[in-house]
Amino acid sequence: MKDKRILFVSSEVVPYLPETELSSTAFNSAKNAHSKGVQTRIFMPRFGVINERRHQLHEVIRLSGMNLVVNDVDMPLIIKVASIPKERMQVYFIDNEEYFKRKAVFTDEDDQLFSDNDERAIFFAKGVIETVKKLNWAPDIIHIHGWMASLLPLYLREFYKEEPLFTDSKIVTSIYENGFEGELNTDLTEKIKFDLGKSQKLSTLQTPNYTNILKSAIENSDAVIYGSESLSEEITSFIQENETPFLEHQIENLRDSYLNFYADLLSEE
Template sequence: MNGKKILFVSSELVPYLPENEVSLMSYEAPRMVNSNGGQIRIFMPRFGNINERRHQLHEVIRLSGMNLVINDMDMPLIIKVASIPRERIQVYFIDNEEYFKRKATFTDEEGNLFPDNDERAIFFAKGVVETVKKLNWSPDIIHVHGWMAALLPLYLRNYYKDEPLFADSKIVTSIYGKDFEGELDSDISKKIIFDGISEESISSLKTPNYNNLLKVAVDFSDAVILATEKIPEDLANYISNLQKPVLPYVSLQEFEEAYGEFYRDKVLK
């Protein structure tokens, strides 16, 4: 991975949120690339239950101050950064008072999905791309983890298709076990179509559940990684019919060599 630039975009990341399959691999994969001479950037949402003082988050004024249009509304983009001390890895946080101030990640105290999770996902996808543009950093690989990052491949290949910074970037999506029950807002398709993205390209989102959201992600990815043993059957069958590279599940203890070879031999070939 020496010299290669890899952009990691994740819903969750340790040590900022509790450990689970997504948050742990979203940490381990960048750490592996970093230790093997690659250049990395990591992005995640700045959820309100992240302790800013403990983790020493601070706003980057030169990157903040832009407004993103979400469903015909101007939403201010705030960028914060922090470092994972023992790894010397910097993390960029996408923030907005309306979407991310609440003291929770995806659900309320009763376990119900937040009704604006669809808009939060759109905002996150656009916020990542606009910030990377400001950094003028052209990644060789963009690796997506977690369902709130799942709209990024769609937006890169459609809304930002003429952006030269990403012209040669390859997109990899990691698939994890079912992360939420129920569905996102039924108007998610209308909000995406508002951005000039065709209805045909998001036909899966007529039923905006977890599996269908990830189907859209893999449709616009160049390669797929099965990051858990327990992939929902419907999603696993869909991925098995794709004509693109798929890395089968490997354990955390064995992933470094497998991911490195997959990046090098299948994604960047």
């Protein structure tokens, strides 16, 4: 895997957000690959709770400045970057004042999901892809962590399917147990239709709950990794029914297990 390129895209990454199973695994999977000579890039949303001064975020002017269309509205894309101390790994932050400036991550003070989480997920997916295009950095593996990143496989397979930069990229999605209660905005599929048209793959998202968002990511990925020790029976059955290659939850030897899994995926014709 030395000199291969892996793009890590996560809703959460330590040390920028509190330590959870997801944020720690996303960080460690990137760190472990980086330590073995893999070229890595990490992308996450620039949530308003992230202390820019403490973590030394700065805007990358040459990457910022474009507008992304979300549901027929132009939304400015701002790209910020920071380096994880001691690791020499760059983290790119997808930012937009309307979507990410608020001092919260996914829910309001009453623990209710933000009504625009659907648009934030669309913006994040398109923002990552457009920024990687500007970098002209073709990843061998794209590894997805967290539900807010989970529309990215759908967009890569449908909206960006003619983009040559990603022709040979393999998509891996890590599936975690802890998600959210309830549903995102029920207009999610209508908003995605603005980009994709009447794609059959949108049927999975008609009810935009946590399970169905994961299913959408799974059916548009080349492989999945069990990020949590236990997953719902509905999700595990869906993975088996789709005959999606998977890696069981790893507690020990995570580095070699992940790298071997990536290598096996890349060796498949």
